[in-house]
Amino acid sequence: MSNYIPRRSFLKKTAMAAAATVAAPYILPTGRLFAASGNRIANHVVFCMFAGGVRNIESVLQGRGSLMPGTFIGSSGIDPSIAPGIQPLPLPMGQTLQAQATLFKQFRYAQGPTGHFNGHSTALTGNYTLQDLSIKEPPRNPTVFEYYRKHSDPIQNALNAWWISNALGPYPSLNFSTYPGYGALYGANFMQPATLISELGANALSNPKAFSQAQMQSVNDLRSFFNESFSRSASQDGGSILNENSDKDLIQSFLQNTFDTALAGGLNDPWNVGQQFMNDDMFNVSAAERIIQQFKPELLVVNMQGVDICHSNYTQYCNNLRKADYAVSHLWQTIQSTPGMANDTILIVAPEHGRNLQPNTISDNYGQLALDHTSDNTSREIFCMVVGPPDKVQQNQVINTVTGESIDIVPTIAHILGFKDAIPGGMLPGRVLNEAFI
Amino acid sequence: MQVSNKPLVILTVITILLTSAIGCKKETNYIYEVEDVQVTKDQSEKTVSKTMVEFISIAYADVFGLTISQNDLGILSLLYLAFGDKVLIEDVLVKNMLNSTEANLPSDAEMRSNIGLYVKNTYLKLYNREPNELESFTLNKKISDNLEMTSAMVYYAMMTSNEYRFY
Numbered sequence: 001m002s003n004y005i006p007r008r009s010f011l012k013k014t015a016m017a018a019a020a021t022v023a024a025p026y027i028l029p030t031g032r033l034f035a036a037s038g039n040r041i042a043n044h045v046v047f048c049m050f051a052g053g054v055r056n057i058e059s060v061l062q063g064r065g066s067l068m069p070g071t072f073i074g075s076s077g078i079d080p081s082i083a084p085g086i087q088p089l090p091l092p093m094g095q096t097l098q099a100q101a102t103l104f105k106q107f108r109y110a111q112g113p114t115g116h117f118n119g120h121s122t123a124l125t126g127n128y129t130l131q132d133l134s135i136k137e138p139p140r141n142p143t144v145f146e147y148y149r150k151h152s153d154p155i156q157n158a159l160n161a162w163w164i165s166n167a168l169g170p171y172p173s174l175n176f177s178t179y180p181g182y183g184a185l186y187g188a189n190f191m192q193p194a195t196l197i198s199e200l201g202a203n204a205l206s207n208p209k210a211f212s213q214a215q216m217q218s219v220n221d222l223r224s225f226f227n228e229s230f231s232r233s234a235s236q237d238g239g240s241i242l243n244e245n246s247d248k249d250l251i252q253s254f255l256q257n258t259f260d261t262a263l264a265g266g267l268n269d270p271w272n273v274g275q276q277f278m279n280d281d282m283f284n285v286s287a288a289e290r291i292i293q294q295f296k297p298e299l300l301v302v303n304m305q306g307v308d309i310c311h312s313n314y315t316q317y318c319n320n321l322r323k324a325d326y327a328v329s330h331l332w333q334t335i336q337s338t339p340g341m342a343n344d345t346i347l348i349v350a351p352e353h354g355r356n357l358q359p360n361t362i363s364d365n366y367g368q369l370a371l372d373h374t375s376d377n378t379s380r381e382i383f384c385m386v387v388g389p390p391d392k393v394q395q396n397q398v399i400n401t402v403t404g405e406s407i408d409i410v411p412t413i414a415h416i417l418g419f420k421d422a423i424p425g426g427m428l429p430g431r432v433l434n435e436a437f438i
Numbered sequence: 439m440q441v442s443n444k445p446l447v448i449l450t451v452i453t454i455l456l457t458s459a460i461g462c463k464k465e466t467n468y469i470y471e472v473e474d475v476q477v478t479k480d481q482s483e484k485t486v487s488k489t490m491v492e493f494i495s496i497a498y499a500d501v502f503g504l505t506i507s508q509n510d511l512g513i514l515s516l517l518y519l520a521f522g523d524k525v526l527i528e529d530v531l532v533k534n535m536l537n538s539t540e541a542n543l544p545s546d547a548e549m550r551s552n553i554g555l556y557v558k559n560t561y562l563k564l565y566n567r568e569p570n571e572l573e574s575f576t577l578n579k580k581i582s583d584n585l586e587m588t589s590a591m592v593y594y595a596m597m598t599s600n601e602y603r604f605y
Contacts, residue, residue, distance in 0.1 A: 158523070163522070168516065168519050168520060172519055172520075172522065175522050187522065188522065189522050189523060190521065190522025191520065191521055191522065192519070192520040192521075193520075195516050195517060195519070195520040196517060196520040196521055200513050200516070200517065201517050201520070204513065204514060204517055204531070204534060205517060205527075205530050205531065205534055206534075207534055207537055208530060208533035208534045208536075208537055209533045209534070209536040209537035209590055209594065210537075211591065211594070214586065215586065215588075215591055218580075218584060218586065218587055218591060219591050219594055219595045220595075221580075222577075222580060222591070222592065222595035222596075223595040223596075223598060223599050225576060225577070225580070226595060226596060226599035226600070226601060227599055227600045227601075229572075229573060229601075230484075230599070230600045230601040230604075232484070232485070232600055232601075232604055233600045239487065239524065240522065240523060240524035240525060241522050241523055242523060242525060243523050243526060248523070248525075248526050248529070251523070251526060252526065252529070252530060255530065
């Protein structure tokens, strides 16, 4: 997202080489918070997939020192053998997330291949991918977005559900499934900021034809006339989620504002940590923060995968763990400083899977051997953290026994947002992580 | 009795003439052509939604009058994939195309000089069919009655309408 070139005419000339209808909650005379659908613990959930394959050894167990000082309580220095490869990011401000959370220290990605897309699909559908998984098709089981939009009462619009991915490939398809009765109609808004809010994106999409309000009325009148004489609509092919017209205008304004900010250089170092420290994970989370601030969605999922460099560079994996730690800490600070979401949001943080115990043969500049993830026991060991305000989430609680697994995240989100009981029986094999809540 | 050889001579001459005539005749090159026919599709037959690549390629050709390069198609496809609401991103894409200095639309003056022809040609270009009488009359009237209506507004409305997404 850095180093935008000045705006030019449309793409051809560039000669390039190559997500509001918020269900209004109300306070009963008792002071307890309810929402229109069912009992809610909070009105917003942000799920940050700390993905790319994170071992408990380097994260929650702090085996190489305190690489994640914003997330976990710990004061040990970074292992001297890798310390020169860790960039000096500033320490996150405020309390650690752990102090405001319940930490499931021995969470499990119990079944299915330890592949990134398998792990993402499991975390977002609440079902393990035990059958062949097509990376060219949406998931077969409904996603958490579809459960949320379909089973909330009233039904929620797409502006309230966002999936912010760090990558394209198969990941755009995770915003809705092919499950009968669910699908695109209940899908989430999807955005992959690294591609969209880029130099390419700015050149192609940041300079739209401007129409006055009167002209837009005429255009809408014309379009209605054209649509009246054609019996099919875009919603019938089921290939895309659809926003309400009024929400589309809001999203287009948001995109335009984001392009303008990016073109002015305002996204090169959005957190003022130094542009040289920003990586794709940090940019992705900063884009999610813009959506949080703009739309205050009830359900937002954002991922990071920079740590997957561990296949070839262990020390850089540790460095990216540190950056991802900073990003998720900043994400929580943004949530807690956004009116409408502060003290009414629960943040869930979990990797999609771990990495192998035994290294491969690739050594980095610090003599550290790289790690793959091929479904050994260690690659199934992950953590899960449920962060929230003290009246909703058990603070500074650590569950050290093997408790909880990846398929529990969707039912837990459904429980927080009050639609768990509306989901038909048998669709979600996991359980609610009740240990985390007051 | 004298036997005349005249018939034999005549037959011989005819044979020689015929043989030489046939043997020396210049070969005719026949060129078989297909008569120009406007291929259109009735709107009721449009049941297939355009793919991402089809939408981008066709929109580009309709606005710029050029075939999109593979490189630009690749870039626009990535941008298209990077946002989930396809109708919304198509809308943004079309508005950006229409704002390009290289957009090749009929000018407003051309539109106003012969609205009937403009309506017919625009339907043929964007919907791949002629307008029916009601459509022709109505669009003609909407343009005539609204002096603020521009060619870009008509293109924008048609290219973001439901029919434009199908073939």
